[in-house]
Amino acid sequence: MRYLSTRGQSPALPFCDILLxxxxxxxxxxxPESYPRLGRAELDSWRSLSYADLAFVLxxxxxxxxxxxxxxxxxxxxxxxxxxxxxAHPGEDAAEIAPLHWLEPGKLALLSLxxxxxxxFKDMAMQLLGNLFEYVLEQRGETLAILGATSGxxxxxxxxxxxxxxxxxxxxxxxxxxMSAFQRAQMYSIQDKNIHNIAVTGMFDAAQxxxxxxxxxxxxxxxxxxxxxxxINWARVAAQIVYYFKGYFAATRSSDEEVSFxxxxxxxxxxxxxxxxxxxxxxxxxxxxxxNENDVLDEFFRTGLYRPRQAAETRVTSSPSMDISKAxxxxxxxxxxxxxxxxxxxxxxxxxxQGGAFDLAGTPEFARLxxxxxxxGRSSHADRIATIRDLHARFGVTIDPHxxxxxxxxxxxxxxxxxxxxxxxxxxxxxxxxxxxxxxxRDPGRPAELAGIEDLPQKSVVLAPEVDVIKDWIAARxxx
Ligand SMILES: *Cc1c(COP(=O)(O)O)cnc(C)c1O
Numbered sequence: 001m002r003y004l005s006t007r008g009q010s011p012a013l014p015f016c017d018i019l020l021x022x023x024x025x026x027x028x029x030x031x032p033e034s035y036p037r038l039g040r041a042e043l044d045s046w047r048s049l050s051y052a053d054l055a056f057v058l059x060x061x062x063x064x065x066x067x068x069x070x071x072x073x074x075x076x077x078x079x080x081x082x083x084x085x086x087x088a089h090p091g092e093d094a095a096e097i098a099p100l101h102w103l104e105p106g107k108l109a110l111l112s113l114x115x116x117x118x119x120x121f122k123d124m125a126m127q128l129l130g131n132l133f134e135y136v137l138e139q140r141g142e143t144l145a146i147l148g149a150t151s152g153x154x155x156x157x158x159x160x161x162x163x164x165x166x167x168x169x170x171x172x173x174x175x176x177x178x179m180s181a182f183q184r185a186q187m188y189s190i191q192d193k194n195i196h197n198i199a200v201t202g203m204f205d206a207a208q209x210x211x212x213x214x215x216x217x218x219x220x221x222x223x224x225x226x227x228x229x230x231x232i233n234w235a236r237v238a239a240q241i242v243y244y245f246k247g248y249f250a251a252t253r254s255s256d257e258e259v260s261f262x263x264x265x266x267x268x269x270x271x272x273x274x275x276x277x278x279x280x281x282x283x284x285x286x287x288x289x290x291x292n293e294n295d296v297l298d299e300f301f302r303t304g305l306y307r308p309r310q311a312a313e314t315r316v317t318s319s320p321s322m323d324i325s326k327a328x329x330x331x332x333x334x335x336x337x338x339x340x341x342x343x344x345x346x347x348x349x350x351x352x353x354q355g356g357a358f359d360l361a362g363t364p365e366f367a368r369l370x371x372x373x374x375x376x377g378r379s380s381h382a383d384r385i386a387t388i389r390d391l392h393a394r395f396g397v398t399i400d401p402h403x404x405x406x407x408x409x410x411x412x413x414x415x416x417x418x419x420x421x422x423x424x425x426x427x428x429x430x431x432x433x434x435x436x437x438x439x440x441x442r443d444p445g446r447p448a449e450l451a452g453i454e455d456l457p458q459k460s461v462v463l464a465p466e467v468d469v470i471k472d473w474i475a476a477r478x479x480x
Contacts, residue, residue: 002033006342098115108421119431125237128239137167191459197461198460240270244261260419260422262406278372287373297330306358317381379409384401
């Protein structure tokens, strides 16, 4: 299997060659040259596989440049009940890795994807990425320094995935004093020598600008083997395909049944994986995309207009991991929607890359949207609070604000009898104590093992958000 760029002007490459990079050289995103198509018999034969075995049968279709025995070992090491032991709801079986939690049996369920070390779904893919990076670097005799900026979820998921890994150093910038005590403790309490927390004075944007400037210095980047683990990484999307199959098998008895999924969305990474699962033949009726007040994607699916927002238009909400101004994986879907017309994608993104917009309303492409199963909706702070309260009252479950966006939007799309609706649980309530307090009047609690992490010793350095200061600090650490 080779990977091509959505912009059609980069050579097709095997999996391991695109694993460590970001964008394709032509500015596009990598996708497999075709999606494997699965038959009913095959689906039925996978029904009772463990999560790691399911990941193996699926991902070996996309990764053929790692020997099967090695890939199997990497997946077995990644998807263990120990790593995903922080179960979100009492009674969940950690051995399932992504347990299905019925609210209304046969009708409405949550898929618990936030049982990993950082209590958010990003652990599902990032843990695998950490093991893949270590493996490929070892094979090639290379080293890699990961540089990123985080306001919470992605950075901590990356640190937990890469801590203690050979040949990888992680430099993660975060806004000094701006994260919650819990988030700060999660990241800064990691003592592994290859994890470097840099608290920069100023806001998140300042941290992000420095990272962009450092990554934009091709010479520095090449000299120190610097890379990133952002949401456009293909391996992250690929790893996320697996849990759609897992959720489907858990919710159905035979593979002629359908399900619908509702996905709280930001950068379109998670729901992109469900689009690919559906393209592979997984019987998905609807893909319901949920946004918060930052509704750039809802606007597209309703009207055909894709209009990334200015920074000033991007709102800070109580589901912060969905506060995006543009959706960095969206180009992958548009590539498929246009029948994989790279010239068309280049023309559309010529507008986007210059800060513009495009409107597909009235085009034959937009008319094809129903074939892809997508519908969408948006949610607000008041909706999140009401939904958290409602689920707590009716079912005795506590959900986080992002999952609440999903549940709220899902309610607008009632499914026919016999089609279960599965809402992806993307984080645990424990991470958002303040919002939970507002909704249900009490602290959501947290997995016992994380009690008191705020009191553990923390490791971080405070630096000014200045490119040269950050570069010098990184270079000094890499020279040792
Ligand atoms: C990252 C994140 C999202 C958005 O996922 P995308 O793949 O960017 O669409 C939703 N909820 C939570 C809790 C997240 O951390």
